[in-house]
């Protein structure tokens with residue numbers, strides 16, 4: 001049997017986007033809870049529902065309870081709801097944190113609810129942007145298998161796609177998301193800082209790099225990272241990497257260590273690709289660990 005009554009505990013960016021989209025697909029939002037009255041009223045107006053001060057009251061009325069508070073308070077809010085008798089057998093209780101598993105919802109599980117983490121692999125800076133980017137978003141779902149059919153229904157209603165993550169892998173899943181998103185930003189910033197050293201304005205620099213970035217991403221998608229790899233390491237060009245290191249040490253020493261670490265990983269990828277021999281990888285290792293002399 002599919003459940004339709006939803007409470008949103010923490011109606012901020014994610015809570016409002018999910019609530020709004022699910023309401024449009026026939027779910028009923030029975031109530032919202034926020035930390036401040038002003039946010040709570042605004043969310044209640046948007047979702048045509050009640051605003052409650054106590055999360056346990058809001059949770060009691062619902063079949064599905066979304067805990068969309070900031071990560072740091074999910075566990076405590078869950079404990080508060082359990083202590084106040086807000087959970088019951090057969091209820092579905094979800095949080096949307098990427099970093100935590102469903103284990104932090106154990107107070108709800110102890111009351112017989114099915115608990116899941118339900119992480120949208122997407123960024124929601126505000127309501128309008130969030131609603132725009134929702135279709136096609138992947139949701140990483142982890143937790144009690146009894147809740148899987150309901151998760152599928154929710155994801156379908158949200159126009160998204162779903163994959164399951166084993167509980168013990170949730171941290172690794174989140175690390176991967178951070179690499180793909182946050183570290184990509186940092187790598188782009190490093191490239192832009194190098195361009196800035198040549199006095200290229202950052203807007204122009206990004207414009208110049210963008211076609212390269214886009215075709216690299218497209219190639220990874222089409223043929224995978226090994227085949228998409230090009231450049232001096234994949235070609236076994238030691239003198240080029242040596243020259244990069246010498247110039248970076250002089251002008252941008254802060255990034256030498258990350259450049260070298262990425263180079264070591266790239267050399268392993270090039271071995272997998274088949275364009276670099278094991279012995280050449282070892283030679284790159286010596287170079288990237290600081291053992292090569294700059295001319």
Ligand SMILES: NC(=O)c1ccc[n+]([C@@H]2O[C@H](COP(=O)([O-])OP(=O)(O)OC[C@H]3O[C@@H](n4cnc5c(N)ncnc54)[C@H](OP(=O)(O)O)[C@@H]3O)[C@@H](O)[C@H]2O)c1
Nearest residue numbers: 010011012013014034035036039068069071096097123124
């Ligand atoms: N935003 C994203 O891009 C994104 C993407 C994927 C996953 N997530 C995850 O989604 C969850 C929510 O993130 P968000 O960006 O939507 O956060 P947010 O915009 O800061 O919203 C958090 C909401 O929780 C409320 N809140 C704070 N403490 C509370 C408490 N003790 N009891 C009840 N409500 C409380 C806040 O109320 P006030 O408004 O009154 O302060 C606010 O409405 C987090 O687990 C986050 O990791 C976020």
